Amino acid sequence: MEGIHVIHEDERVDDPFQNTKERGEVARLWSREDEAIRCRLCPHGCLIKEGRHGICGVRENREGTLIPLTYGKIVSEALDPIEKKPLFHFMPGTVTYSLGGVGCTFRCRHCQNWEISQAGITDLSLRRLAPEEGVRRALDLGAKSITWTYNEPTIWHEYALDMGMIAQKRGLKTIYVTNGYITEEALNELAPMLSAFRVDLKAFSDDFYRSVCGGRLQPVLDATVRAHELGMHIETVTLIIPGQNDDPGEIDSMIRWVIDNLGPETPMHFTRYHPDYQMSEPPATPIGTLEAIYERAQELGLHYPYLGNIPGSPYEDTKCPSCGAILIQRRGYRAEITGLTQDRCIRCRQKIPIVLP
Numbered sequence: 001m002e003g004i005h006v007i008h009e010d011e012r013v014d015d016p017f018q019n020t021k022e023r024g025e026v027a028r029l030w031s032r033e034d035e036a037i038r039c040r041l042c043p044h045g046c047l048i049k050e051g052r053h054g055i056c057g058v059r060e061n062r063e064g065t066l067i068p069l070t071y072g073k074i075v076s077e078a079l080d081p082i083e084k085k086p087l088f089h090f091m092p093g094t095v096t097y098s099l100g101g102v103g104c105t106f107r108c109r110h111c112q113n114w115e116i117s118q119a120g121i122t123d124l125s126l127r128r129l130a131p132e133e134g135v136r137r138a139l140d141l142g143a144k145s146i147t148w149t150y151n152e153p154t155i156w157h158e159y160a161l162d163m164g165m166i167a168q169k170r171g172l173k174t175i176y177v178t179n180g181y182i183t184e185e186a187l188n189e190l191a192p193m194l195s196a197f198r199v200d201l202k203a204f205s206d207d208f209y210r211s212v213c214g215g216r217l218q219p220v221l222d223a224t225v226r227a228h229e230l231g232m233h234i235e236t237v238t239l240i241i242p243g244q245n246d247d248p249g250e251i252d253s254m255i256r257w258v259i260d261n262l263g264p265e266t267p268m269h270f271t272r273y274h275p276d277y278q279m280s281e282p283p284a285t286p287i288g289t290l291e292a293i294y295e296r297a298q299e300l301g302l303h304y305p306y307l308g309n310i311p312g313s314p315y316e317d318t319k320c321p322s323c324g325a326i327l328i329q330r331r332g333y334r335a336e337i338t339g340l341t342q343d344r345c346i347r348c349r350q351k352i353p354i355v356l357p
Helices: 131-140 153-169 184-190 206-213 217-229 248-261 287-300
Strands: 030-033 036-039 047-049 059-062 065-068 076-081 095-100 145-148 173-178 196-200 233-240 268-272 305-308 326-331 334-337
Touching (some): 095 131, 131 145, 145 153, 184 217, 196 217, 206 217, 217 233, 268 287, 287 305
Parallel strands (some): 145 173, 173 196, 196 233
Antiparallel strands (some): 036 047, 059 065, 076 095
């Protein structure tokens, strides 16, 4: 689970709605339908009446214009190891400047960051952070990238887009830690600035997505393929919940889908669940279940499976799929590159798909 640590106190926004429209912070990707607005940012496609907002809670129809209520307003910021996202093949050993806001397109009953993702616009103290200031802070802190995380970054579309374009010009990489519930139209807009798409594959069952998350599976798969086509670095994460999404046949289907659609070199993270938010049962995932998934992924031809939320696990190390040498050793969030020369295995010279700092 990602921890959220505030490292700067910014100016508190006493009125979260103040001057939003006047500053030109009008939403992108929407159209008028009769007396309502159709949002085209995520696959929910909310039809929003005057004075109301979409499922995400932060995009409001105000006098016939769609307003992104959280543009330039944050709840949390932190300097995180990139491995915490988790991203293992993208800038290993670096730190990333992480930003979080409020709201989400899903209602996951097991959400680990529910305090902010399920919060409303007036539930928490929001602080102003202009896109230019966010980039400056990232650079001053020695970060190599900016990550929009903790809650769902898709609903921050305009803010992330503006900050990301500045970040790219200043030499910073950019990352979405996302549930993948985003339209192709929105992804196409992000493509010029978004470097990595770290996506949750919460299950490989539409029933799970509908009953546990409040969404659908296919749009997540479609978005992930599109992000791959657009050249974004992809890594997937699946939180394995006993009795919910751990059926061996379902896991096999997920792994095969990744291999067939994203490639066998795509890192897949399988992480240990613990009870949280509205899901008090079942108990934590047995480590043996995760180890069996790891071994099965290798049998199916996946080159880089990983296990997470198991302190000290050797299953977080990156190994050469050709000779088995340890390339990157990880303990906690510390990563040591031990077996690579540039992007090749020192022992056998196998080329490793990895984005180095």
